[in-house]
Amino acid sequence: MSDQAGRAAALGGMVFGPQAMEAAQQAVERMMADIAGPVLGKDAVSAQAALVREVSRLMAGQSDLKPAAGDKRFADPMWQDNPMFQTWMQGYLLWSKSVDALAGAMGMDELATKRNRFFANLVTDALSPTNTMFGNPAAMKKFVETGGKSTLDGLQNFLKDLVDNGGMPAQVDKTAFAVGRNLAMTPGAVVFRNEMFELIQYTPVTEEVYETPVLFVPSMINKYYVLDLAPGRSMFEYALAQGLQVFTISWKNPSAADSEWSIDNYLEQILNACAAVREISGSPQIHLAAVCAAGMLTSSVVGYLATRGDTQVRSSTTIVTGLDNSVEDTKLSIFTAPDMVEMVAGLSQAQGVLDGRNLSSAFTWMRPNDLVWNYWVNNYLMGNPPPAFDILYWNSDATRMPARTHREFLDQGLINAYTKPGAVKVFGQPIDMAQVETDMFVMGGLNDHICPWKNSYAGAKLYGGKTEFALVGSGHVQSMVNPPGNPKSVYYVNSSLPESADEWLKTATKKPGSYWEYWAPWIIARSGEKRAPRALGSALFPPIAAAPGQYVMES
Numbered sequence: 001m002s003d004q005a006g007r008a009a010a011l012g013g014m015v016f017g018p019q020a021m022e023a024a025q026q027a028v029e030r031m032m033a034d035i036a037g038p039v040l041g042k043d044a045v046s047a048q049a050a051l052v053r054e055v056s057r058l059m060a061g062q063s064d065l066k067p068a069a070g071d072k073r074f075a076d077p078m079w080q081d082n083p084m085f086q087t088w089m090q091g092y093l094l095w096s097k098s099v100d101a102l103a104g105a106m107g108m109d110e111l112a113t114k115r116n117r118f119f120a121n122l123v124t125d126a127l128s129p130t131n132t133m134f135g136n137p138a139a140m141k142k143f144v145e146t147g148g149k150s151t152l153d154g155l156q157n158f159l160k161d162l163v164d165n166g167g168m169p170a171q172v173d174k175t176a177f178a179v180g181r182n183l184a185m186t187p188g189a190v191v192f193r194n195e196m197f198e199l200i201q202y203t204p205v206t207e208e209v210y211e212t213p214v215l216f217v218p219s220m221i222n223k224y225y226v227l228d229l230a231p232g233r234s235m236f237e238y239a240l241a242q243g244l245q246v247f248t249i250s251w252k253n254p255s256a257a258d259s260e261w262s263i264d265n266y267l268e269q270i271l272n273a274c275a276a277v278r279e280i281s282g283s284p285q286i287h288l289a290a291v292c293a294a295g296m297l298t299s300s301v302v303g304y305l306a307t308r309g310d311t312q313v314r315s316s317t318t319i320v321t322g323l324d325n326s327v328e329d330t331k332l333s334i335f336t337a338p339d340m341v342e343m344v345a346g347l348s349q350a351q352g353v354l355d356g357r358n359l360s361s362a363f364t365w366m367r368p369n370d371l372v373w374n375y376w377v378n379n380y381l382m383g384n385p386p387p388a389f390d391i392l393y394w395n396s397d398a399t400r401m402p403a404r405t406h407r408e409f410l411d412q413g414l415i416n417a418y419t420k421p422g423a424v425k426v427f428g429q430p431i432d433m434a435q436v437e438t439d440m441f442v443m444g445g446l447n448d449h450i451c452p453w454k455n456s457y458a459g460a461k462l463y464g465g466k467t468e469f470a471l472v473g474s475g476h477v478q479s480m481v482n483p484p485g486n487p488k489s490v491y492y493v494n495s496s497l498p499e500s501a502d503e504w505l506k507t508a509t510k511k512p513g514s515y516w517e518y519w520a521p522w523i524i525a526r527s528g529e530k531r532a533p534r535a536l537g538s539a540l541f542p543p544i545a546a547a548p549g550q551y552v553m554e555s
Helices: 002-010 018-036 042-059 083-103 110-126 137-145 149-164 235-241 263-281 294-308 331-335 338-351 356-364 368-381 390-396 403-414 453-460 476-480 501-506 516-524
Strands: 188-193 197-202 214-217 246-251 286-291 313-319 353-355 400-402 439-445 467-472 490-494 509-512
Touching (some): 042 083, 110 368, 188 263, 214 263, 214 294, 235 516, 246 263, 263 294, 263 403, 294 313, 353 356, 353 403, 356 368, 390 476, 439 453, 439 516, 453 467, 453 501, 467 516
Parallel strands (some): 286 313
Antiparallel strands (some): 467 490
């Protein structure tokens, strides 16, 4: 299972966009071959017998089938109050359950079984009655209330998405947002720019600032402003209010001409940014804080510095990052067969880049009811416009990854490289996470379907120094955007790092609020004395443009 999970984490390239039809077609062909191959075994016969029994109960009106916890499709009261609709719902649930059981009872290996169940569930989810007008009580009510206008509006939305969104239901009203207008609004200046990144320094808001600055490193496949959304929802804004000096990298969106950019090229630019931040701030040390895949980059940086005895990084924070993918599996593991891995790498190689929009689409199909059919119902059956939500706008504003970088991430993921001393090399130098004595703050998301929190926890145990692990009770993106003030927000902390993630959670303390309120004091305790803030930039790195800069605007 560990090899499959490692491959799954690497497969950021398994996409469902128009440029990946070949990959999807081959996946379906493999599934059909798996299904057609074996003869039904005892498990399948048992599943059929259970189906017959449940059908008998359904016909007698004695079925107690109910939607799974968290399934919002059948929330309308008519599904419980109207006998016809209740029978329809229970029949659909029974059919879905039976298809899943049959796909899992074919007597095949674990990977083939997962692949069969994944595609079987895609079909049953798509054929839910709630995705049709007559099977959706709320849509029918709105049709009557609006005299049919909701259906006309839904048709207009459908035609617009065919043209503008590749035929997928739009998740967000893109007209409601613009970077620099109501997103990425924290004042600051670009103080350095080269062919790969801009360095942005933010304007201090307190009379004094802590000596050691924080350099944020965003993922290369998304734009940095997930950490600088609207005022009140910006981690940068929050950090500045605590007296921290804040810098961020803003990666350039690569084109096919940049296909040969490698992981080492990105690591070199992070070190360049560290040097600039230290010169501007006058501090001999800095803090690194990285998001998602960038956490692998910053871990490589601190691993490389450890081999040189270089202590310029005082602490390193990783947010929803998985260095060890051997613990908790994800649905992406269905695409871990070597031939499929090579095919995915070949797609990005042919295009020169991995398109972040296709990567986003892949993750969308990991949760189709929430991220596809929910918007199908809202946009087309109800005739509503897509919601105006800043996180969803950021998610749609994806960037690209150079083909060479993508290939190298695939190779690392295939062998779960960070768990093997010397398997990761930086500028040709083998590194070992156990040699990292830098203080680490590792954060995972309890409901993260992209980077499971138990993998983040396992990664936290790889470092050789003092490591703090915190768990946020949210999903992948919501864990990054976690401002104080949300009464539903919770996080878990535990001063120890026991062997298993389950043991850690069992003995952890649950706290209300935002983990930002826990992270900031942790950083401040390692940030030295306070002093009056300096003007932005320096003689070597003068301000050259206002934040949010040029690169974040490029599509």
